[in-house]
Amino acid sequence: MTNVTVLGSGAWGTTFGQILADAGNAVTMWAIEPEIVADIRDNHRNSYRLPVVERLPENMIATGDRAEAVANAEIVVVAIAAQFARVALEEFRGLIPRDALVVSLMKGIERGTGKRMDEVVREALDLPENRFAAVSGPNLSKEIARREPSATVVASTNPYAAARVAQACSTTYFHPFTSTDVIGLELCGSLKNVVALAVGMARGAGYGENTAAMIETRGLAELTSLGKACGADPKTFSGLAGVGDLIATCGSPLSRNYTFGANLGKGMSVEEATKASDGVAEGVATTATVVALGDRLGVPTPLAAAMTHVLEDGISCAQMLSELFGTEITAE
Numbered sequence: 001m002t003n004v005t006v007l008g009s010g011a012w013g014t015t016f017g018q019i020l021a022d023a024g025n026a027v028t029m030w031a032i033e034p035e036i037v038a039d040i041r042d043n044h045r046n047s048y049r050l051p052v053v054e055r056l057p058e059n060m061i062a063t064g065d066r067a068e069a070v071a072n073a074e075i076v077v078v079a080i081a082a083q084f085a086r087v088a089l090e091e092f093r094g095l096i097p098r099d100a101l102v103v104s105l106m107k108g109i110e111r112g113t114g115k116r117m118d119e120v121v122r123e124a125l126d127l128p129e130n131r132f133a134a135v136s137g138p139n140l141s142k143e144i145a146r147r148e149p150s151a152t153v154v155a156s157t158n159p160y161a162a163a164r165v166a167q168a169c170s171t172t173y174f175h176p177f178t179s180t181d182v183i184g185l186e187l188c189g190s191l192k193n194v195v196a197l198a199v200g201m202a203r204g205a206g207y208g209e210n211t212a213a214m215i216e217t218r219g220l221a222e223l224t225s226l227g228k229a230c231g232a233d234p235k236t237f238s239g240l241a242g243v244g245d246l247i248a249t250c251g252s253p254l255s256r257n258y259t260f261g262a263n264l265g266k267g268m269s270v271e272e273a274t275k276a277s278d279g280v281a282e283g284v285a286t287t288a289t290v291v292a293l294g295d296r297l298g299v300p301t302p303l304a305a306a307m308t309h310v311l312e313d314g315i316s317c318a319q320m321l322s323e324l325f326g327t328e329i330t331a332e
């Protein structure tokens with residue numbers, strides 16, 4: 001049994017807390033929202049972010065006090081909306097025990113700095129690389145909350161840390177694999193959200209399988225070239241965190257990114273789609289950062305660029321797809 005604290009009690013944070021509790025750990029949930037803390041603590045529910053679960057496990061408690069939340073933690077898991085991760089984690093600086101591992105579940109890139117979540121978490125907490133791990137894979141929270149079988153990848157440059165975190169979240173229905181490719185894992189999780197926005201948009205506009213397959217395949221190529229230029233292992237992109245997560249996210253209305261895109265495709269504005277979203281659609285903030293990253297590395301990012309025009313200039317799905325094609329005929 002390990003003492004694990006989860007920072008952020010949204011849909012995925014709470015679901016991951018349930019996995020950790022099912023795996024036999026003592027789980028403490030922390031949230032910035034007092035009503036969520038009270039609901040988990042008093043009712044064993046998170047009716048705000050995860051109503052699909054009738055009763056959360058008994059070995060899962062909650063507090064809104066930062067110092068109390070992490071005082072005895074051996075593993076600290078971070079599941080906060082990516083754009084708020086830095087500011088939220090800076091409040092925990094100096095509070096987390098010196099030997100605790102810190103794990104990011106987040107799938108996004110920080111706007112302004114263009115930094116991945118492994119960089120943001122380590123900077124905010126002043127954390128050495130060997131105490132960091134990231135978890136990413138085809139993990140739609142509502143399915144896993146119902147304990148449907150699924151798998152994920154735990155990556156750390158420290159194989160001991162990856163193995164320890166994988167052990168802590170291994171259950172009969174949730175199977176973690178390990179990896180040392182943190183950069184690849186982070187990029188897969190963040191960039192697939194941009195692809196899911198585009199596929200959702202095409203679906204919302206009424207297009208079928210060919211269009212979806214085209215966006216997914218070209219999106220994967222874009223994600224892989226960017227990843228390679230950043231030093232990622234290309235194998236990661238064909239694994240669970242890459243193709244696996246693309247299949248899950250681009251194919252399911254349970255994905256907030258897919259649904260956000262679908263709402264745009266049906267004619268909603270970005271503001272309307274944001275209001276309609278059931279939680280954070282990380283791809284919205286990540287899209288422009290992908291274009292900037294591509295520009296910096298000299299890697300073309302036509303899909304992210306076309307989606308930036310959707311999000312910033314309101315172009316239609318048909319215009320987005322025609323931008324994606326371009327006018328030049330090239331080798332695949």
Ligand SMILES: NC(=O)C1=CN([C@@H]2O[C@H](COP(=O)(O)OP(=O)(O)OC[C@H]3O[C@@H](n4cnc5c(N)ncnc54)[C@H](O)[C@@H]3O)[C@@H](O)[C@H]2O)C=CC1
Pocket residue numbers: 008009010011012013014031032033049079080081082084087088105106107108139140141142278279280282
């Ligand atoms: N929902 C899912 O199926 C999955 C989500 N993820 C990733 O996990 C991360 C969290 O996702 P969800 O829990 O589903 O999102 P959510 O929208 O349900 O919850 C977001 C969380 O961020 C917290 N937050 C926002 N601003 C904050 C601040 N300033 N200080 C402290 N906390 C703050 C909220 O309180 C909430 O707990 C995202 O990066 C997402 O991409 C990864 C895998 C699966």
Ligand SMILES: O=C(CO)COP(=O)(O)O
Pocket residue numbers: 107137138139140141193196245248249254255256257258280281282
């Ligand atoms: O990352 C996810 C599934 O693996 C969840 O996707 P959304 O954030 O789009 O809901």
